[in-house]
Amino acid sequence: MGQIAAKTHSIDADGVSNAIEERLQLIIDTIPTIVWSKLPDGSADFLNQRFREYTGFSLVDGLGWGWMNAFHPEDRGTEEWRADLAAGKPFEKEVRLRRNDGEYRWFLLRAVPLRDEHGNIVKWYGLTCDIEDQKRAETQSRALINAIPQQIWSGPPDGTIDYCNDRWRSDTGLGLEELRGDGWQTMLHPEDRDRVLRAWHESVLNGTPYEQEERHRGVDGTYRWFLARGVPLRDGQGRIVRWYGTNTDIEDRKHAEEELRRLSGQLLQSQDEERRRIARELHDSTGQDLVALATMLGQLRGSIPSVERKSRRLLSECKVLADRCIREVRTLSYLLHPPMLDEGGLEDAIRDYVDGFTKRSGIQVELEVSPRFGRMKPDVELALFRVVQESLTNIQRHSGSLQAKIRIDRNADDVTLEVSDKGRGISDSRFPSGVGVGIPSMHERVKQIGGRLDVDSSSRGTTVRVTIPVND
Structure with a gap:
């Protein structure tokens, strides 16, 4: 009776095992992707039903190295396949497989090795997934990226570049390999190089958007102005995974x-x-x-x-x-x-003007000038005087402050002029607009002498600040 029971149990176990195998076979043959296994040398010993239906091959046709006949001639590369298998590591590649009607479609092939207890590969298992629609979308996107009148680039988090569109390559006459990594830096104008690289490295380090006006050398050797912008792409944890950017021609x-x-x-x-x-x-x-x-x-x-x-x-x-x-x-x-501007220079002219302004307006003005300020170019002195004149006029008209301060400082690098008050603050709408009056006039005058004008205003007062390089 014991032998009969053991035999009955064995038959039941075999039945269960066979049922599981049949179910697994059914699943593998039913799923909408190609499943396969290969021996260590790359010869196929299993191809699911999906492979046979797609290629029109019989099982016998596809086993061994017969599966290679379904690949596009340019993707067969027997030696490349053998090298991947010999490396013994998981790999993937994009290949084209011929359908049973003769049409080729793109597939993504992934393979992983199975090893025994000694680490020897005993089998390769893999999936081959249809990516034709994805490839077409990529092709269309690439065509669009190459067609738009814009230089487009991207790169990894370290700030190097590994992609740029056709327009950038054609504009510079450089190939992708020449522009990869830090190669793009060779096209920068020598006078812009330090400024551009410093700004780019700061953006990469801090993960902040990049924007600079810079000159790029073209295929004919001439330089044109471009507005370069770059933004980081972050993952769910906030880590930068890639940089994307554009270069817009602003020469005109x-x-x-x-x-x-x-x-x-x-x-x-x-x-x-x-x-x-x-x-x-x-x-x-x-x-x-x-x-x-x-x-x-x-x-x-x-x-x-x-x-x-x-x-x-x-x-x-x-x-x-x-x-x-x-x-x-x-x-x-x-x-x-003011005749004093021509005769005595900026400092004397401002002192004289401030005295008259206080008498006319009743506003007390504190004047602070760095020692041995000296003379500057006539156009610079005139521009700074006009800024003082316009700023004090604005204080009288808009701020409601009875106090103002003028500070003029000169060092080895630049000259700084500040005119401040303790009034209620002013908005842009309170300034008259147009060339020759108000803030626009001050901006233009300062720009003409190579300087920068900033206006900081709050409920605690307003400060007009001008900075110009001393050599200019």
Whole structure:
């Protein structure tokens, strides 16, 4: 009875095992992907139903090395396959397989080795998945990327580049291998190189977006201006996994900006020359005529008998009015162009202007100038004086502050001018717009002398700051 029971148990176990194998076989043959196994030398010993249906091969046709006949001739590379198998490591590759109607489709093939207890490979198992739709999408995306009028690039987190589109390569005359890694740096203009690389390395280090205007050498050896931008792509944990960027040709825009800057400079120069001319005429002609008029009015009053009280009073009022006109003409002449700026320089001109401004407005102005400030180029002194003049005017009109401070500092590298108040702060909408007045005028003047103007405003006050290189 024991032998019968053991035999019955064995039959039941075999039945269960056979049922599991049949079910596994059914699953492997049913799943919508190609499943296979190969011996250590690469010859196939199993190909699922999906392989046979797709290729039209019989099982006998595909076993051994027969499976290779389904591959596109360019993807067969027997030696390459043998090298991958000999390496004994998991691998994957993209290949084209011929369908039973003769059409080739792209597949992603993945293989992993099975080893025995001694580490020897006893079998290779793999999947071959259809990626034709993905490849077509990639091809369309690549065509789009290469067609748009933009240089496009990407690279790993370390800041090197491993991809750039056709337009960048054709514009520079360099191949992808020449631009890979840090090779793209060879096309930078020598004057831009340090600035660009410093900014790029800072972005890579901190993971911040990159943006610089830089000159790139073209295939003809000439340099053109580009606006380069780069942004990081991060994973779910916030780690940068890749950089993507574009280079936009802005050469025409730079030429237009330069032409606008030239015309604006001419306009400001013409404006200053006209101010100088009007100031001189007011001082030398109108002002002198008014002085003569006031003198004659005084003499006329003295010639009228004292009993003519009404006439004497009328002449006195005319004399007062003439004296007021003299003061206003002199003030206007000074505001148009202070002679002290030409005679004594920026520091003396500002001190003189501040004294008059305080008397006219009642605003107390503290002036702080670094020792031995000295003289600068006339156009620089005039531009800085106009910034002081416009800033104090804005304080009087907009801030409500009764105090202001002017600080002028000069060191070996640059000159800094700051005009600040303790008022209620001002918004851009409170400034008049247009060339020649307000903030736009100050920006343009400072730009003309190669400097930078910043305006910081809050409820605690406003600071206008100008920085210019001392050599300019």
